[in-house]
Amino acid sequence: MRPACFLSLIFVAVSAALAANDCKPSSLNIPGAPFPCVHPDGRVGFRVSAPGAQKVQVRLGGAHELTKGADGLWTGTIPAQVVGFHYYTISVDGATVSDPATGTYFGGGWYSSAIEVPEPESDSGYYAPKDVPHGEVRQRWYFSKVTGKWRRSYVYTPPGYDSNTKTRYPVLYLLHGWGENEQGWHIQGKVDLIMDNLIAENKAKPMLIVMDNLNAAKPGEDPSLYHARSIIARATPADVPPPIGAPPPRPAPGSAPALRPGFPANFGATFTEMMLTDLIPMVEKNYRTAPGRENRAMAGLSMGGMQSFQTALSNLDKFAYLGGFSGSSGGRGNFDPNTSNNGVFADAAAFNRKMKVLFLGIGTAEGPGTKTFSEQLTKAGIRNVYYESPGTAHEWLTWRRCFNDFAPRLFR
């Protein structure tokens, strides 16, 4: 038998063995990696090579022990996970690292491994690449006068943007969450594919989507509270890694609406100033944007939702659409229509005239805060849309679904 033929037979045999247990490689794996793999019932199989290690764990939700085989490979299967995108880490004798078998995704302040537990095809089609016209996601460098630094933004341009040279487009400013960055929405969120599909079905208006980085600090301001709070990245060995992808802890009811306990009071303010001074003018100079507040929307997830509410509600002359996905200015039990957000909700009729769509989205596994906030708003006469993603947590599938429900409502 020729060597190539022999190798092919091994390949076939190994493939068959892997396929026998119905565990399919996660779509986020590096090319050719059979693990991690996802069973039809949502259980996830892992395999890690660590021949000299004493203890290897997968940290996804809780910690899951892997078992060492004679070949030095550690394997294990963890209980069924809900559908969607999950950040995770592996721990090798106490070293918290990403699994080298997956792509890496910026979350929790560093490049984490992740798996995707697929939805049924009937549900996930809205973010699948299809034979429809495709837009682009454009990397754009610009200098911020406010922070004194170069920044990187990504701009989604819809199909036809380059050929319809007379058309001007409305703009959605869309923010990631804590510990993520300007790549989150098009890498983890697949926002470009969702928009391509919505536009192809005539469900959403063609628009520009600007995805920037929440992190903005002026010279002298401390940016470090936004960084990975892990013993790897920080100077303080006692600092313990946070659960990856966890939402920021919520302030106690009645406390000031700081974006995060311990954050400088001006943290969100610096982003707002940078956005108004640097980002929006850069976008409106370089892209064919339609003018005025009714062609400008802002939304974000988690901390990006909090930031969007902070920015847009204090600049209603600039934004007519606002969305918070698993994050807003409410939901913490401290809502007062007369005083919250500097009283912007006090005159409900005036607010409703200005705000075309106020959108609140949440995964049903995230708790009742957002629903309560929506009800409080409704009770105060504030028109709002409440969207629930069934069975999902504080994770990207919730936010893909939120976006898919939100985008068709814009610029009508």
Place this chain on the structure above:
Amino acid sequence: MRPACFLSLIFVAVSAALAANDCKPSSLNIPGAPFPCVHPDGRVGFRVSAPGAQKVQVRLGGAHELTKGADGLWTGTIPAQVVGFHYYTISVDGATVSDPATGTYFGGGWYSSAIEVPEPESDSGYYAPKDVPHGEVRQRWYFSKVTGKWRRSYVYTPPGYDSNTKTRYPVLYLLHGWGENEQGWHIQGKVDLIMDNLIAENKAKPMLIVMDNLNAAKPGEDPSLYHARSIIARATPADVPPPIGAPPPRPAPGSAPALRPGFPANFGATFTEMMLTDLIPMVEKNYRTAPGRENRAMAGLSMGGMQSFQTALSNLDKFAYLGGFSGSSGGRGNFDPNTSNNGVFADAAAFNRKMKVLFLGIGTAEGPGTKTFSEQLTKAGIRNVYYESPGTAHEWLTWRRCFNDFAPRLFR
């Protein structure tokens, strides 16, 4: 003392301690990570948290042992490295993983950690972001009829592309190396910043640069030889990880010019077919390209250079410029002007009329093969440009410099 103030003092004290040894965080680190850091003389300091590990190494060139401190942190300083971008891994009790303190870069078939040993500012300015007009790097999805799959391409568009709506631009097709992907040139290579700076100084003509993925397999073809040959990704535990970023082994002198020993003979052929059938038509449909072979160039690094020579030299009706950076069709001692590349060099005068620029670049630490090939071409009457990057190896700084020398020669 208020807690915030106390924390600030700790921060200042730690920063001072870190600064005292002149070791500056690598520019590729995640935000806030003090390690890895680079000393002025090129030595690199590492710190890894692995409290339960018995043995932790940094693998950069060779293996370097780190030493465990009482705090569970492993530290060490490795000998001076040459300037430039270096992939590396850490080994924790035998697990080969990326260092969680750096960004991750697709090389060697997976997402590897990396450091950048900076050049003096006078040398590195050509890839620094400057106050000049900036182009864009555009992510573009397209479907390949040849492979039957969706592919992702990145297209650099020069400053002014959107406003000069009547201008058509020449196109450079630019390929990464083995185990890298379509992101390599703009992430590791900083090609967009190099072009922005060249154009601002009027040193290069504005052009489109299309950066695609070398990996192309038809249904039924085995793509796996392109994948990470690591025990993590493959089904064969005995398979040993390759040195990250290493060039493919060279065929013995006189052997067939396979792209890689063991590769299917048609590996490069499938990419060529995909490029001519799918990629070029997609680009010419969606971007304002100038027509004809004199407005089309192809280049690549390492295996991408080999692919470029294979594709362009067999399609001289389509390309008038060709570059190989640390990779071409020669340099292996088997050049024969009458028969190599199907005899394309046999009539030197005819070849020189067609090929406007034939460019060969190499780092001086990579050996004499490319220089020998250039001399063989010259001896055979083939006009070519030979460029050497002083003191650099088979790494991205070599390729940034090659590109910076190559791009100004195009489309004149």
